[in-house]
Amino acid sequence: MAIAKAERLMNLALCLMNTRRPLSKRELRDSIEAYREISSADAFNRMFERDKDDLRELGLVIEIVDALDGDTGYVARRDRNRLPEIELDAEEAAALTLAARVWQQARLAGAASGALQKLRAAGVPFEEAGYADAESGHSVIEPRIPAHEPAFEPLMLAARDRRPVSFDYRKANAARPEAREVEPWALECWRGHWYLAGFDRVRGAGRVFRLSRITGRVRTRAGRYTAEVPDHVDVRQTVESWAGEGARGTARIRLRHGAGYPLRARALSAVAVDGGWDELEIPYGHGLDAWLVEFGPDALVLEPADLRADVIDRLRAVAHSG
Numbered sequence: 001m002a003i004a005k006a007e008r009l010m011n012l013a014l015c016l017m018n019t020r021r022p023l024s025k026r027e028l029r030d031s032i033e034a035y036r037e038i039s040s041a042d043a044f045n046r047m048f049e050r051d052k053d054d055l056r057e058l059g060l061v062i063e064i065v066d067a068l069d070g071d072t073g074y075v076a077r078r079d080r081n082r083l084p085e086i087e088l089d090a091e092e093a094a095a096l097t098l099a100a101r102v103w104q105q106a107r108l109a110g111a112a113s114g115a116l117q118k119l120r121a122a123g124v125p126f127e128e129a130g131y132a133d134a135e136s137g138h139s140v141i142e143p144r145i146p147a148h149e150p151a152f153e154p155l156m157l158a159a160r161d162r163r164p165v166s167f168d169y170r171k172a173n174a175a176r177p178e179a180r181e182v183e184p185w186a187l188e189c190w191r192g193h194w195y196l197a198g199f200d201r202v203r204g205a206g207r208v209f210r211l212s213r214i215t216g217r218v219r220t221r222a223g224r225y226t227a228e229v230p231d232h233v234d235v236r237q238t239v240e241s242w243a244g245e246g247a248r249g250t251a252r253i254r255l256r257h258g259a260g261y262p263l264r265a266r267a268l269s270a271v272a273v274d275g276g277w278d279e280l281e282i283p284y285g286h287g288l289d290a291w292l293v294e295f296g297p298d299a300l301v302l303e304p305a306d307l308r309a310d311v312i313d314r315l316r317a318v319a320h321s322g
């Protein structure tokens with residue numbers, strides 16, 4: 001059975017870093033199982049050279065010296081492959097802790113947890129990062145930003161590596177999802193939902209996508225970005241503007257008792273009415289109809305008439321798509 005490249009590189013790095021003397025190619029081939037599986041000397045030499053270059057690209061300093069048998073020897077001395085002392089202030093440590101917790105439901109959770117453990121072992125004061133009580137030492141506030149959407153991890157990696165993606169996206173007023181080809185810029189969580197900002201190649205402009213509306217698998221595409229990435233991407237501000245923030249008009253809606261707390265938080269006024277409902281006045285801006293649809297039967301639009309009509313159309317589209 002072929003051994004994974006990552007395991008092969010790890011074994012090579014361990015051999016080079018733990019030897020007391022330079023090792024020749026022959027000794028390395030005899031010591032590493034993946035190399036022993038290679039029957040051809042030429043194939044082994046090519047694989048070894050690629051692996052050595054890959055380790056160097058990862059930052060491992062590999063020296064080439066004479067081995068005991070007179071052949072070329074290889075060694076990675078520990079004193080030349082030691083990380084400098086890590087110094088983080090409380091704010092930086094808190095930011096790293098919160099970033100790790102973002103991935104608590106993702107496949108990266110194990111890697112994030114391991115990275116924090118290594119930083120703690122290096123003396124980074126995570127407990128002083130603002131999350132622990134000075135007297136008891138127990139956590140007082142433990143912020144969590146869950147990432148349940150399957151699209152979160154592939155989009156985060158694509159944005160990091162600057163790789164275009166494609167996915168099917170269902171708009172709130174659409175019966176069926178549409179194919180999108182996007183150059184991801186940034187991800188941000190707003191009011192419990194994750195959003196992606198990026199350049200929509202089909203529409204030729206920047207767009208914001210809600211991850212919960214991405215259906216199916218996110219596919220990575222070959223090639224480079226075709227549009228320039230902005231120096232600053234404020235996903236939250238864009239989402240807020242599409243949810244009625246900064247609106248010049250107002251809308252009058254009814255909310256069922258105990259429902260619609262995000263809407264209540266933005267209400268200009270709220271009055272209890274008969275039948276278990278409250279009547280609210282809220283800012284009315286572009287995109288408010290899409291937001292109101294999310295509250296389903298717990299929200300009723302009274303006025304303006306065009307907002308009420310838009311909400312009804314969106315609800316009908318959702319009903320037909322089911």
